[in-house]
Amino acid sequence: MRTSIFHLLGAFAILALAAGPVCAQERSATRQGFNLPAQSGKKILLLRPTMRVGEQSTGGLFEPNADWTEQARANIGEALDASQRNLGNEIIIAPDAYGEDARALNEHMALFAAVSQAVIQYQFFVGNRLPTKKRDNKADVFDWSLGNSVASLPGADGADYALFIYNRDVYGSTGRKMLQVVGMLAGVGVSSGEHVGYAGLVDLKTGDLLWLNADAQMGGDVREKDGAAKRVRQLLEDFPGSTIAKADVVAASGAGK
């Protein structure tokens, strides 16, 4: 009994020192001064989401899985179709991109992912903020950009903003899960799986990031329809001008009746 109390106090003391950054970090932010009311007459270009789905090898390496990726892409596409009418403003589906356009779109998506990762790592994460970003936070400044080359993306000339969505889901292999169990027994933390999701609204003239919802620990198994719907709800909650959160509440209360 005395040992248990010692362990409890020890672990809680470390958690208190750590000030709970894992549990208490922000997930979304809006650029200062940006406001998008519903039915504003603004057009939002919905870019084809980037999906990276695969398995984490025992050694921790990402091994892409084409079947899972295709499933997830279809599921997320369906869930987005269903959510569109709740986004509050006119949605334009980006035309299919080929050749140089497709390459440019992929590169911008990769940049969006890198920017989102930097926001999580260096501005949202309380214990890891860069001094200059800490200063920005105090002044309520959220200043990130993809650059004005977004204006040349396919479909950009017919819209005001673009909605970027990026998902990376890595499921722990059997070997990795076993390693995790062994790690637990040995007192070494071994992670298994990774579920990263970013949704961002970008100004198509300047490239400025107007709104971002980014989380490195998303819910919903994107390989399943229900899981993908959950993921899309999570990605688009608090989307400027949207009624998604309200619609969910209405749907949930309706189902309960």
Place this chain on the structure above:
Amino acid sequence: MTLPSLRALVALWLLALACLPLTAQAHKLRESGVSVAVDDSPLTVTPSRDWNRLDGNIGKHTERWTIDGAQLNDVTFYAGIEPGKPLVRERSKKREPLPKFSTATLLVEVPELLETTYRTYKNSGSFKVTTIEPGQFLGREAVHFTYEFVDQDELTRQGEARAAIIAGRLYMISFEAPRLHYFEAVIAQFRKLADSATLP
């Protein structure tokens, strides 16, 4: 103690330990106009805008600075790499050995040293040096070079570096950023920072 409560205790300890190293990080402000020594070495720079020095290092005698995060703008100082040492820390001396700077390394071979280091360290097969020319760094004869590579996050990054060999040690400063927007946005600031570098 019952098995479920033992499990809960183990989980609590793991959570506590997982939180600890993450909060131990402390990036430091490098203020505009204030001269500062790099990695406690005689190499000094005077930034002309505020930068952040990232906590930790990627090797002995290295230091990294950024404005928006290492993914978006990354300045790395190599403040006196000794002969026989790699540019960055080897993850595994056996499985992933890195090339070493040596007394026989010529200035013109430094771009290749960075290239072969990145091929292993960043697993980047696409690295290419785009220009190499003679120049000045730390008031001495130096090599200036530019390069491009695709990183593991599928982003193409551009790089620019200056290197000099002084008293048998390698001094280098490099800047890397995504070629979309971020490289052009910060390259002038990097050049000012490199120009400000001095070594007694």
